[in-house]
Amino acid sequence: MSETAPEAAAETVAETAAEADPVAAVETAPEAAVEAPTEAPASLANPMRRRQFRPASVKSKLSADEANRQGRAVRMAFEIMGRDEARVFLNEPDEALGGRPLDVATASTDGMQAVEQALAARRGTGSQA
Structure with a gap:
């Protein structure tokens, strides 16, 4: 006997199924269960x-x-x-500065000086929102 027990059992099941129902034989045949797909999935089609x-x-x-x-x-x-x-002061538009203080300060040295002056004025008068 050249076949192992599991192979012989699978062959017997496939033969029995083929006698009863040919469609079931194709569905349960061991070869059908181990066949690899003939085309690569779309996700692997272009590795680059x-x-x-x-x-x-x-x-x-x-x-x-x-x-x-x-x-x-x-x-x-x-x-x-x-x-x-x-956070509110830096991110809210300020009419006196002509924009958001954070953007004005980041854009130029003159803008930074204007924001520093606005902050110094707030320091002198207490903070206002």
Whole structure:
């Protein structure tokens, strides 16, 4: 006997199923259960395809000077007003400055000076929202 017991049992089941129902024989035949797909799945079709999610860029979008001005404005506002009031002040448009103080300070040295003056005025009069 050249076949092992499991192979012989599978063959017997397949023969019995073929006698009773040819469709069932095809569905239960051991060869049908181990066949590999003839085509690769669509997700593997192009291995050079770009990843859907790319890691965030590590390069800063601000220049060193802009980042320094932004950091200085944030630190100064937090020291003078406290965290919550500073967040509102820096992110809300200010008519006297012509925009959001954080953007104005980041954009230029003159803008940073204007934000520093606005913060100094708030320091002298107490913080106002």
